[in-house]
Amino acid sequence: MTGDLKDFKQYSNPDDDPNGDWKMSDPSARSGSESTNFEIVNPYTGKKDLPPKGRYWAFSKFTMEKWIEEGKFVFKKSHEENERGFFIKKYVKELRSKNKQVDSLFGIDNAYMNQTATKYIRDDIFKGEDMFTSPKPLEFIKKLILYTSQSDSTVLDFFAGSATTADAVMQLNAEDGGHRKFIMVQLPEPTFTTNSDGKEVPTKGGKAAYDAGFRSIDEISRERIRRAAAKIKADNELTLPADFDGSFKHYRVVKPTKQLLLEIEDFDPQGTALFNDMLNSYASDALGVAGGATGAQTILTTWLAKDGYAFDTETKNIDLAGYRATLVNDNRLYLINPGWGAKNTEALLNQLGTYQLDVQAVVLFGYSFNIAELRELENGLKQVDRHISLIKRY
Known part of the structure; x- marks a missing residue:
């Protein structure tokens, strides 16, 4: 110092x-x-x-x-x-x-001890269940974040575990009115193993979590965030900043199933029978994960990440003669849903021609368009008085 x-x-x-x-x-x-x-x-x-x-x-x-x-x-x-x-x-x-002057973090203060963290999770968050044997002390993480970030920083934890970092970020925001955000990364590490006879056996240290219904560590992470946010709101009802959020979005990385890949290889772009099936193949239920996301939502989220947008990027729904398109940053339009036709192309060209839309690129899900619709859209965009890229993805 x-x-x-x-x-x-x-x-x-x-x-x-x-x-x-x-x-x-x-x-x-x-x-x-x-x-x-x-x-x-x-x-x-x-x-x-x-x-x-x-x-x-x-x-x-x-x-x-x-x-x-x-x-x-x-x-x-x-x-x-x-x-x-x-x-x-x-x-x-x-x-x-x-530079924030850092005081002594350890000393004789029990708030920075693992025992205190274990007690907090057991008694205040999970009400009697020892989910983790050595969670990070909440006050210690709060100090680290306070001294090493700004009030609007995004805090990344690659090993979320019990999500103490997310809890600390929310508590700091509640205390000083900050707008910090968190990104928690956690592998879906199971809390059990499966024997040769198909019987599930809790892992060492995972019995309490398994008995409580948590089948993987990331489930505990998410539940900790929900309960911590609820506790913060309950404990600070009169002093909580009006814009305190406490919510989060959950993203999974999922590989397409073998059956889905076969459907893509056999797909006939001239036909329409599989349009909805192809889109629905990317829904949460079809991919075997929780969340209730539709196929269109999964594809849009994947493409936004691919195109370099942040997870919290705002999107707008645009109506094009009854077809719902998605506008991002006012300059990129995503067409994912099936059902596109001549009237939708006309509506899009009218909005482009009158500068109600001023996009630089149109990105579409190729399986939702047949050849005639796609060709009409391509020709129409070429008539616009400025260059607009048409990006086709499959």
Whole structure:
């Protein structure tokens, strides 16, 4: 920890700077490049300053010129020949926003012990069941997040386990009104094994979870988040920020079944009989997972991830003569559902022609379109007065 964080007595505000207390600081650094080795001219004395020998300016020329205009640089009206003619202000508020002074995390505080974490999950979350033998202490994770992130950061935990990280993020948001988000990653590790005779046997350490109905670790993770959110809302009913959420979306990575792949290989793009079947093959039920997602929802979520969109990207439903399309970022249109016809092409072209829609790309699920519909759409998009990419996926 630097002395700047421990002692602010060196800072003052003799010129009533609206940014608050500051102290003189050296704008040079030991490392850099030729691009940070330029002259700075003192407007009072005309002296040209270069970085000291063996050092470089710590900031780009653009940044330093910007800070000179803003008054963060202070030029001396007179100085000795071998003395630098300026210095940079280092503000207390910069230190406090970029560096949070970390106190002792362990000491004698039982809040940071695994025993406390185990008791919290057993007594407050799962009401008497020891689901995990060594969960991470909630207060410890809260401290780590508080000291290493901002109030709107996204916190990623690749090994979610009992989802303590998600609980900590929600608790911090409830305490300070932050808008942190979390991404929890957890393999569906079973809480049981299956004997040769087909009998299920709980794994070592997994009996309590298995007996409680949890067949995999990720199920416990999700249930912890639900219960923790409910507890936070109940415990902070009068003080909880109005925009506190506490909800989450659950995504699974699922391989298509062998039967689905065979259907794709045998599919006749001229026909229509399998349109709905092909789409429904991607629904949660058909893929053998919980969640109730339709085939269109599964495909859209997969494509959004493929196209680089965040999981929480907002989408809009667009009506095209009774056909429901999905608009993302106002510039990409997804056509996934079957039922597209000439009237829908006409509706889309009308909205493009009048700039009600100004998309750069149209992405469609090829199995939902027959050859005639697809050709008509392709020809229509070519008549629009700007280039619109048509992306066909199967």
